Amino acid sequence: MREQILDILTEINPEVEDIINGDLLESGLFDSFEIINIVMALEDCFQIQIDPELIVPDNFRTVDSMIALIKSIK
Amino acid sequence: MINQLQAIDEYKTLIEEFKKICRVPFSNIYLMPNVIHRYIKSQKVFFEKSKYGIVFYFDEGTYYKVFLYIDEKQKFEISAFDKKLIVHNVYNIKQKNDELSYVQRRLREIGFTQEGTSVQIQGKTQDLLYNCRSVEKYAKTMEQKGYSCIKPEFSQFNQIEQIIADSKIIKDYHLTFRTEQEKKELEKGSYLCIVNENDEICAASITVINFGIAQAEAIAVKERYKMKGLAPILTYQRLKWVYDRNIQKIQGWILVDNETSLKYHKKIGYHLTDRYAEDWLLDV
Numbered sequence: 001m002r003e004q005i006l007d008i009l010t011e012i013n014p015e016v017e018d019i020i021n022g023d024l025l026e027s028g029l030f031d032s033f034e035i036i037n038i039v040m041a042l043e044d045c046f047q048i049q050i051d052p053e054l055i056v057p058d059n060f061r062t063v064d065s066m067i068a069l070i071k072s073i074k
Numbered sequence: 075m076i077n078q079l080q081a082i083d084e085y086k087t088l089i090e091e092f093k094k095i096c097r098v099p100f101s102n103i104y105l106m107p108n109v110i111h112r113y114i115k116s117q118k119v120f121f122e123k124s125k126y127g128i129v130f131y132f133d134e135g136t137y138y139k140v141f142l143y144i145d146e147k148q149k150f151e152i153s154a155f156d157k158k159l160i161v162h163n164v165y166n167i168k169q170k171n172d173e174l175s176y177v178q179r180r181l182r183e184i185g186f187t188q189e190g191t192s193v194q195i196q197g198k199t200q201d202l203l204y205n206c207r208s209v210e211k212y213a214k215t216m217e218q219k220g221y222s223c224i225k226p227e228f229s230q231f232n233q234i235e236q237i238i239a240d241s242k243i244i245k246d247y248h249l250t251f252r253t254e255q256e257k258k259e260l261e262k263g264s265y266l267c268i269v270n271e272n273d274e275i276c277a278a279s280i281t282v283i284n285f286g287i288a289q290a291e292a293i294a295v296k297e298r299y300k301m302k303g304l305a306p307i308l309t310y311q312r313l314k315w316v317y318d319r320n321i322q323k324i325q326g327w328i329l330v331d332n333e334t335s336l337k338y339h340k341k342i343g344y345h346l347t348d349r350y351a352e353d354w355l356l357d358v
Contacts, residue, residue, distance in 0.1 A: 025301070031338055036212045036303040043215075052219045052270075055302040 001046075005066050008041040025061050035060060042066065048073045076131070076153060079119040082111045088121065088128050089143060099127060100146035100177055102163045106285075116253060126150040131159075134251035146176045152184055152356070160247045161186060161354040168348050178354075186354040189245070192327040194349040195339050199288070199317045199324050205343045209310040212303055220271030221304070223311045225263045226278075234265055234278040241294035243332065247353065249291060250282070263315045268304050277304040281312050281324075288316040290326035309342070327351060 009016045009024070012034050019027045030038065038060060039050055048070060059069045079085055092099060105113075113119045118133040127144030129152055137158040144150045152159065161181060178188075213223070226234060238244050252260070260282065267278040276299040280291040290312065295304050316324055328335050330350075340346070 028334070028337075031334055032301055032303050032305045033209075033338055033341060035301055036209060036306055039303065040208070040212055040215070049219075052216060052221055052302055057301045060301070 001067055001070065002063060004045055005042070005063055005070075008038065008045060009063070012037050012041070020063065023061050024063075025057055030060070038066075042070065046070050046074065076120050076122050078117060079114050079121055079130070082107060082114055085110060085114070085119075088123065092123075092127055092143060095125075096127065096145040099143055101141070101143045102161065102177075103130070103141045103143060104164050105141075122151075122153060124151070129153075131155065134160075134247065136246050139247070142177070146180070149183075150180060155358060158247075158358055159186075159356040162247070162351055163354065164349060164351045166348050167350050178352075181354045184356065186356045189353040189355045191330045192248075192351045192353075193330050193336075194325060194327055194347040194351070195336075195344040196323060196325040196347055197339075197342075197344040199313055199322055202324065202343045203310070203313045203317050205341075206306065206310045206313060209303075209306045213307045213310060216303070216307060221268055221276065221302075221307075223266060223268050223307065226265050226267050226275070228258050230267070230275065231257055231265055233275055234267055234280070237275060237278050237296055238280070238292045238294045240296070243329070243335075244292045244294060245353075247355075248327070249280070250289075261319075266308060266311055266315065268308055270299075276302075277308050279308045279312050281316065283316070283319060283321055286321060286323075288319075288321045288324040290324055305338075 006020065009020075013029050016024065016029055019029070024030050035055065039055060042048070043050055050069070050073065054069060054073070059065050110119070113132050120131040120133070122129050126148035127142065127150060129150065130141040130143070132139040132141065137160050138155055140152060140159050140161045142150065142161070163177070217223075235249075238249070239246065264282050265278065265280055267275045269275055275296075277293075277295040279293040282289045282291060293305060293308055293312070313324070325347075328339060330336075336346075
């Protein structure tokens, strides 16, 4: 799962490789526009529906938080 | 002495008379004559005339927008009023010269503080819409999840304006003042918002079409709804609304230190023009 998420993030913004263990939102690499692409890609990849209530900064701040989010939905 | 401007002809006469005294005056007036006429008709323009020129005060409700037509080498005066004063100075960055610094120094002497600098952005509607095409699918998904874009009724405009004000990025003097009647006469869709399944307004935008160009006046998302992709959805819906009206160009202003917004708008295809605007504020 981690690799799949890393692939998604890198495709959206290759610069993410440099700070992959850091806070992705604080880094400024991802804004509202990229969040859209991340949500849609995660939904497609993991065949899930992410409730808007779960589309909050903390769930997309790190790779680990995204893993936790996906596991909570599946 | 401060007088009320009665007619556009009076405005023109004032300007022409001063031009005979000062051949190259400084002016920050950028309003078109028909816009000035609108203000005059609403009895919202005042002026004071002196040897250094004319200072115009446009009543914008919570503040006066101050326009100068002056010999900037002279020490001009600006009277105190019962509301705050804004000098909105638009200039071309390539033509920035000493003339601006005379006025800047004098504004500081009077007590004005520089509040911020904005840069104008422009884009072709069709290109921007194409670049936002990935948002369309997301917008549909969010709609299925209860977040839909609507054209609000006039009764909701106050709520929308409050959301914009609460963003604290867009100040009251960044918005064009309109009377209640003028707001009612705006084309449906000038105000757009995203509501959730409880009909709560989560995000809103204001766009106005003037002289064949769309002016993107404001866009804001309520704090607790940020980072859900609502701003891109609203941006997309706004572009669609503009495109459906066969308007090919859209423009707006962004504060130069709002890096997030600049980055986002450049990403979808807006370009920065050479036009900048400084806001000088005197808060009474």
